[in-house]
Each structure stands twice: as C-alpha cells, then as structure tokens.
Amino acid sequence: MRDVYVVGAAQSKFGTFPNESYRSLFGSAFESAVESIDGDFDRTEVDEAFIGTLGVGGRQLGLSGPAVTEYVGLDGTPCTRVENACAASGVALRQALTSIRAGVSDIAVAGGVEIMTDMSSEQTRYWLGVSGETEWERMAGTTFAGVYAQMASAHMDEYGTTREHLSRVAAKNHGNGAKNPHAHLGFDCSLEDAMEASTIADPLNLYDCCPTSDGASVAILASREVAEELTNSPVRLTGSGQASGTVGLFQRPTITGIPATEDAAEQAYEEAGVSPEDIDFAEVHDCFSIAELMAYEDLGFCEKGEAGPYIASGATEPDGERPVNLSGGLKSKGHPIGATGTGQCAEVFKQLRGEAGDRQVDGLERGLSHNVGGSGGAVAVHIYEEGWA
Template sequence: MTEAYLVGAGQSDFGSFPEESYRSLFREAYETTLDSVPAGMDPDAIDEAVIGTLGVGGRQLGLSGPAVTEHVGLHGIPVTRVENACAASGYAVRQAVQAVKSGMADVVLAGGVEIMTDVSGDAVRYWLGVSGETEWERLSGTTFAGVYAQMASAHMAEYGTTSEQLSHVAVKNHANGAKNPHAQLGFECSLEDAMNAPVVADPLTLYHCCPTTDGAACALVVSEDVVDKYTDDPIRVAGVGAASDRVGLFQRDTYTGVPASKSAADTAYEMAGVAPDDIDFAEVHDCFAIAELMAYEDLGFCERGDAGEFIESGATRPDGEVAVNTSGGLKSKGHPIGATGAGQVAEAFNQLSGDAGDRQLDAPTRGLTHNVGGSGGAAVVHIFEREQEVGR
C-alpha cells in the first residue's frame, strides 16, 4: 500500500459564535487548511472528502457532508459523513488515510464541524447523552459528566488518585490553552481554582469538565505519489489504530480505563514500529480530567494506576518527557464534538511543522492524537512522523 502524508491542517476558532453557521465555520477551517499547505493546493486536486459531525440539536442530520463541502465549492466529489460521537472526525481522518493507502484517492479532505451553543443546556445534555448507552444511562438520568464521575471515583478507589491530581490536568491544559489563539477558554487557572470550583458530578468540579463548543477543523491527507507537489518536508501518517467497545460503561469489565483506547494505540504503535517512549507529544481526549489520566495509562505513557503521580511529576508539561495537550486540550481549547479529532490533528501538524507559535515544542519529530467516542465506545489513534531530521 502507498504511504499517506499529512500536508495541511487547520481549524476555526473554537468557542460560542451565535452569528456563525456550521457552514461558515467549516469554510473558515477549510480555507485555513488550504493556506497551511507549504506549496499551496488547487481545490480541484481534492478527490474526495470525509466529514465528521454528531449533529447536535438535530442539525442537518441528512447529507451534512455535502452540505458543507458544496458551500466551499467542492462540487461533484464523493463525500461521506461519519458519526462516531466525539470521535467522529478522528475516524474521518482514518477513512481519509484508508482511501489514500488503498490507492483509491491521491488527495482527501478530512474534517469535522459542530454547533453546540445555540440550543439549551438540556438539549445539549440530551445530544451528549446519546453518545452513551441510551436506555440504561441517558434515560435513567445519568449525564455524561455522571458517567465520567463514576470512572473517576473508581480510579480513586483502586489507585489512590486524588482530586488534586485531577486538578493538575486543568492547570496544565489551561496554561497551554492560554497560548492558543483558537482556544475557547484561553486563560490560566490555579490549582485552588480547579479544586474549589463548584461540583458538577462528584468528584468532578467545573474545572475538571470541558465546555460545549462551536467549531470546525480539517486535514489534508495525500499519497506518496503526489506529496512532493505540496511539501519538501513531509509528515508521514506512520500509524493508525481504531477500536470499539460496549457503548455503556456498566457493560464493560473495567471502570478505570478505556480498553478501546489501548487496543487502538497498540495497533498504531505496531504499524508505526514505535513504542510509547518514542512519542514526543500527544493530543489526548480530555473531555474530563479523569479521561486524560486514563489516557496516560491506556497509551502506555505510564504504568496502570500511576497517572496521578505522572501528572504531578510534570512529565506531561511542554518541557516534560511527553508533552500532552499543548493545544489546551478539550478542557481549554474546547470540544466541538464533530470537529475535535480533526482539531487534534491540526495541532499535531502545527507542532511538526514548527508553526505552533508560543506553544511550539523544541524540534518534535513524532506526535500522537487520541480521540474517544462517548465514554469509550470507540477510539482512534494516529501517529504522525516528520520524515526529515530536525535541522535539515
């Protein structure tokens, strides 16, 4: 199979934009993505598109993919809409990679979009709830925060994880997000702020939970046959892994990890021929602070049960052994469900291209993105690798 390369990626601002539509936000992300291609790209070169979205509020449930691509002038190409809850556009990127590696396309646009802030809080909670097990979780009154609160409580009981360690996730990600001009909550918070905030679902406080967000993001994946047209410093899609699991938390064997994340990561590491220690930075799915801690363990960055100590040690700060969520993560950057996975890829592209501004790491060569649907019913992991040696 041909190799797949990431040659461009971008996003809209993430936040609350009552004056915007999902079409206009997608256009912003799409145009930013085209502008990010080092040698430029003629839109006529795009062979197909894959678009991720949940459709919060019932928005354009039918043909939402063509609805945004025709708005930006991509007429006639095949367009597929992907819905895998919060992992929708992560899976869209995966499908773009598959299309390229299979030889069916040379240039594929993958993206995602979501509008979440123009409906009531009750409506948002409803649409978030359908990403879990409907009958026994949502209809019985369990919120998304409530599901992750159960996971946090279990992790605390089994491994001694503390509220202070959860709060370190918020402090780190807000510090990173304060340097990201696209972030919805682009401000710093203190450990005391995070620990003393109002309780949302015990033991999770407000600062342990990501916001609801409007936004869009895109990525361009191309084959080895055409990559030289677009860049002389290629970023290879070195590994891809995906997995699914039981949708309901109560149906799984563990509350203290996300088995689909581990399976997806194992597949991606094997394909890339690397180990967790080879990863310079990662964008992980921190919809709640406990989700980031579990991701450390599921992705192999630390041993099972050691995530709390790992965050406290500073290992995941920008100057740590593996920088996690330099974008600010879902916690600070925001979580527009259908756009989140592609937004993670945009951060990986910027870091590996040296275009991450004030958040730029020191010469990274390999990054990972980790996107989870629901509380773990689906997960997808990508590993991106800068092919040229740093300094060339």
C-alpha cells in the first residue's frame, strides 16, 4: 500500500456570496490549492477527482462534479460526485486516498462545494432535514437542530453537562474564527453572550448552531514518488476510517455519542499506528456545540461523560494540550455542507506546514479531521503527520 501525501490544500471564503456560482467558488479553492504547492504542478496530470456536494442550492447540476472540474481545466479527468450529507467531502478525501494507495492514480483531487444561502429558510430546513431520518423524525416535525437538541438533553441528563460547557464551545471557536480570514462568522463571542442567546431548540440556542454557508474546498493528493517533486513540506495521510451508523436517533443504543465516530476513529488510529493521546490537534465536526463535546469522547480525547470538564479545563484552547477547531470550526468558519470535510483537511495542512497565520500553533506534528454526515449516519476520520515517512 503506497504512502499518500497532501501536496496542496485550500478553501474559498465561506459565507454568503450572491454573485458567486458553485463553479467560481470551486475555482477559487482549486487555484488557491495549486498556489500552495511548492513545485511545478501540471493539472493535466491529475488522474482522478472526487467532489463532495449535497446539491442543495445554486442551481447545481446533476453533473456538478464534472462541471466544477471542467471549470478549472480538468475536463477529461475522471470525476465522481460523492454525496454523504455533511460528510460528503470527507468521504471524497478517503476515495482519493484509496485511489492512490491502490495504484489507480498518482495524483488525485478531493474537494467539495455548496451554495446554501440562495434558498428560503423553509427550503434550507428541508435540505438540512433530509440529511437525517426522513420517514419518522422529519415527518414528526423534528428539525436538524431538534435532533441535536435531543442529544444535548440526554448528555446533560446523563453526565451533568451544563449550559456553560456548551457555550464554551462557541466562545472558543469564535475566538479562533476571528483570526481566520476565510470564516463566515469571523467575530469574537464572549462566554456570556453565548450563554444568553435566544433559544433555537431547547437546550440549544443561537450560538450553539453553525450557520448555513456558501463555499468550496480542495485537497490535492499525490503518491510519494510524485510528492517528492511537488513539495518541500510534506503532509502525509497516515490513517483513514469511515463508518456508517443508523440514520435515525431512535434506532441507536445511545444518543449521548455517535457510534460511527468511534468506529471510524478506531480504523484510522489502527491504520496510523497511533492512539488518541498521540493527536496534537484536531478539526472536529461541530455543527452544534454538543457535537463537539461528543466528539471529544467518541474520538478518545477524554472519557465518556467528561467532555464538559475537559473543555472547561482549557485543554482544547489554542494554548491547551490538544487544540480543537483552530479554524473556528463549523460554528464560526461556516458549514457549506459539501465543502466541510476537505475544508478541515485544508486547516490541518496549513497548521502542519506552519502557514495558518495569526491562528498558527507551533510544534504541531500530528493532526486529525472528523467529518460527520447528518446526526451520525456517516463519518470519516483522517490522521495526518508532518514530514516524510
């Protein structure tokens, strides 16, 4: 099995862009990814591309994958559109990795794109809703926020997680996102403001919920032989895991965690030959504040039920023992559904290369990205290391 490296990665700005199309947003991310490559890159040598998108807005086409790759000069390159709800481009990243490991490709592109802000609030709620269980949960009137609110309530009841613990996620991630020029909500948020925001779905309030965003992201992967020609600052993908879970909460043995995260993480750790203690920092899927707290536990960063005290200790702050969501996460950076997974990859790539600007944390050698579809029906986890194998 061949070693695979991320040789370039970037994202467009995330936000509301009425004058942009899904082609132009993808083009912005792709060109920035190419610019991040150290050596001479010939886009005609890309062997395959995998593009994650749910296709919720922007008049996107059934052939949205080939449409965006054609736009950036990859016409003729085999392209597969990947749809796995919010985990779409995390799974696209895994497909590109697998293609190179298998010897099918030497260079593969993974990316994602979504336009979400050209729809009414009713349409947005519908499309977010279909990322979950549609026959029972949605027909009963449960919103996406409502599903995570049930998970938050259960976690609070079972483990004593508090309103302050939830709000610490928002305050931390907004603090990080305020340093990210690509963030949708790039402003600071105090703990007090986060705690006192208006209720969306009890116990979740406005600052517990990520925004709906437009945006795109791209990661360019290469085999070791090719990577040696393209980069002086290698970032190796050492572990990859993917798992599916039951789509509806009512089908699960627990709703205080996401079993598919545990399964995907176990695969990734085993493949990389590491344990949770070896992870220096992580980008996790914080579509709602409770999702980040559950991720701490499901990824093994702390024991079950200890996520609240863990964030309160400062462990996940930029100067903590394991910074989480230095990009601002979905909460601050934004959540254009199809672009989130490879957007996480782009942040890990920048941090490991020391190129994250004002939010850079020094001394990081190993990172993790965690991308969830729906409320846990699909999960992709990847582990990255700085340097050659």
